[in-house]
Structures are given as C-alpha cells and as structure tokens.
Amino acid sequence: MSTPQLVVHRDKELMAEAAAARLITKIVDAQASRGNASVVLTGGRNGNGLLAALAGSPARDAIDWARLDLWWGDERFLPEGDPERNVTQAREALLDSVPLDPKRVHAMPASDGPHGSDVEAAAAAYARELAEASVPENHAEVPSFDVLLLGVGPDTHVASLFPELPAVRETDRTVVGVRGAPKPPAIRVTLTLPAIRAAREVWLLAAGEDKAEAAAIALSGAGEIQAPAAGAQGRARTLWLLDSAAASQLPRSLYPSASA
Ligand SMILES: O=C1O[C@H](COP(=O)(O)O)[C@@H](O)[C@H](O)[C@H]1O
Numbered sequence: 515m516s517t518p519q520l521v522v523h524r525d526k527e528l529m530a531e532a533a534a535a536r537l538i539t540k541i542v543d544a545q546a547s548r549g550n551a552s553v554v555l556t557g558g559r560n561g562n563g564l565l566a567a568l569a570g571s572p573a574r575d576a577i578d579w580a581r582l583d584l585w586w587g588d589e590r591f592l593p594e595g596d597p598e599r600n601v602t603q604a605r606e607a608l609l610d611s612v613p614l615d616p617k618r619v620h621a622m623p624a625s626d627g628p629h630g631s632d633v634e635a636a637a638a639a640y641a642r643e644l645a646e647a648s649v650p651e652n653h654a655e656v657p658s659f660d661v662l663l664l665g666v667g668p669d670t671h672v673a674s675l676f677p678e679l680p681a682v683r684e685t686d687r688t689v690v691g692v693r694g695a696p697k698p699p700a701i702r703v704t705l706t707l708p709a710i711r712a713a714r715e716v717w718l719l720a721a722g723e724d725k726a727e728a729a730a731i732a733l734s735g736a737g738e739i740q741a742p743a744a745g746a747q748g749r750a751r752t753l754w755l756l757d758s759a760a761a762s763q764l765p766r767s768l769y770p771s772a773s774a
Pocket residue numbers: 556557558559560561588589590600664665666667668672673674697
C-alpha cells in the first residue's frame with residue numbers, strides 16, 4: 515500500500531477545479547496507454563463539486579467518454595431517481611452532459627430494482643458485476659480501477675464505511691450492505707476496504723472546516739476501524755486533496771510545503 519501524499523489548495527472551489535484537471539489528465543493518460551480507463555465515483559459535497567468542475571472544464575472534451583467505465587464506491591439504498599442517490603446527483607452534476615456509453619455506467623442497484631429491498635442481494639449483485647469486469651491479473655475480484663474517489667465524512671467515514679460498523683471490518687467480500695448508518699439514509703451499499711485497496715490510485719477529497727478533525731485523525735496513525743479513511747489506500751498512490759480549512763488541524767509535520 516502507498517503512503518498518503520497531501521496537496522492543500524486555498525479553498526474548496528480551487529480544490530474542485532484542480533482535482534477535476536488532475537482527473538482529466540489521469541483518464542486521458544490511461545486511455546492513451548491502455549485504450550480504456552475506469553474511475554470509481556463518490557457521493558457527497560466534495561465529490562459532486564469535482565464533477566461539476568469537470569463539467570465546466572473545456573478540457574473535458576479531451577476524454578474519450580465512450581471508453582470510460584464508471585463505478586460507484588457507495589450508494590444510498592433508495593428508489594431509482596431519488597434525488598439523494600449518489601448516481602442521481604452525479605448525473606445532474608456531469609454524467610447527463612457527456613457522451614458516456616450507458617453500458618459502462620455501473621450504478622449500484624436501487625431499492626426498487628430487481629432485488630427489491632434486500633440490500634445484501636443488491637450488494638452481492640454489484641460484487642458479481644465487478645468480478646465479471648475483472649481480469650486474472652487484477653489484484654482482487656474487482657477491476658484495476660485507475661482512480662477511486664472518496665469523499666471524507668466529518669466522522670472519518672469513506673464510501674459507506676462508518677467507524678466501528680461491520681462493513682469496515684469486512685475482509686472477504688468486495689461489496690456489502692450497510693444497515694444503521696449514522697448519516698441518513700441508514701441503509702446503503704458500499705465497497706469494502708479490500709475492494710478500495712485494489713485501485714491503482716485512491717484520491718480522498720476533504721474540503722471545509724467540518725472535515726479538519728477527520729483529516730487530522732485519519733492522517734495521524736488512527737486505526738481503520740475507528741477511522742475508515744485511514745484504511746483507504748491505493749496500490750500505487752494515495753492522494754489526499756484538501757482545502758486549507760480541512761488541513762487546518764493537521765500536524766505541521768504533515769502539512770506539505772508546496773500547496774496552492
Ligand atoms: O453519504 C455520503 O457521504 C460521504 C461524504 O459526504 P460529504 O458531503 O460530507 O462530503 C460520501 O463520500 C459518500 O459517498 C456519501 O454516500
């Protein structure tokens with residue numbers, strides 16, 4: 515696993531713009547070298563901010579959208595089209611305005627889908643979809659994601675891995691159902707830490723004062739059960755993208771010298 519690297523931007527707007535520019539470059543590079551790219555999206559304010567910035571960037575046209583696979587790190591287990599679903603928000607922020615191949619947009623199941631309200635069946639179905647897209651040289655039963663995005667919650671949760679809940683302790687399955695999440699809705703579907711760690715690069719997004727304590731805890735040696743963000747690492751790179759408010763409680767030893 516890779517040691518976290520930190521980049522701190524002046525404010526959340528600049529962070530979103532810079533992260534969007536970074537993601538465009540990463541996708542274009544992956545498509546140039548392998549033909550395709552795969553990205554795992556996150557929900558939440560910072561994830562949607564990045565997508566909106568990407569939608570507003572003229573450089574978005576450098577991406578071959580038809581050769582991009584999109585997956586989700588977690589989903590709120592709600593009916594299709596519910597405004598609180600992460601996929602609904604991602605569609606509004608970006609996906610509806612770019613020429614994606616619908617077969618490559620791998621949304622997590624909704625609570626009124628083929629599995630009904632059975633969240634474990636929905637999680638198992640998504641795990642199968644991931645496994646079918648993986649190839650033998652992948653490091654888990656999931657594709658080798660180029661970039662996996664994670665918003666960091668004020669309680670250090672990432673995806674729908676909340677401190678101390680069973681999902682964050684999962685060591686075998688790649689996707690699980692979550693019940694009793696402290697942030698509504700209580701029922702969710704999430705990738706597990708083993709699935710997250712199979713990504714080439716994991717980028718954690720944290721902007722705003724309400725993320726400052728979470729960033730400081732996760733980056734100061736906390737355990738992943740108590741602070742799930744601490745366990746989110748990519749195989750090649752783990753990148754924390756912060757704004758100065760979210761970085762304000764980091765120990766000086768962690769604060770990067772070159773930040774903008
Ligand atoms: O509920 C969720 O929250 C987290 C963090 O969201 P934020 O609004 O505090 O940035 C997000 O990463 C996750 O995908 C989402 O389901």
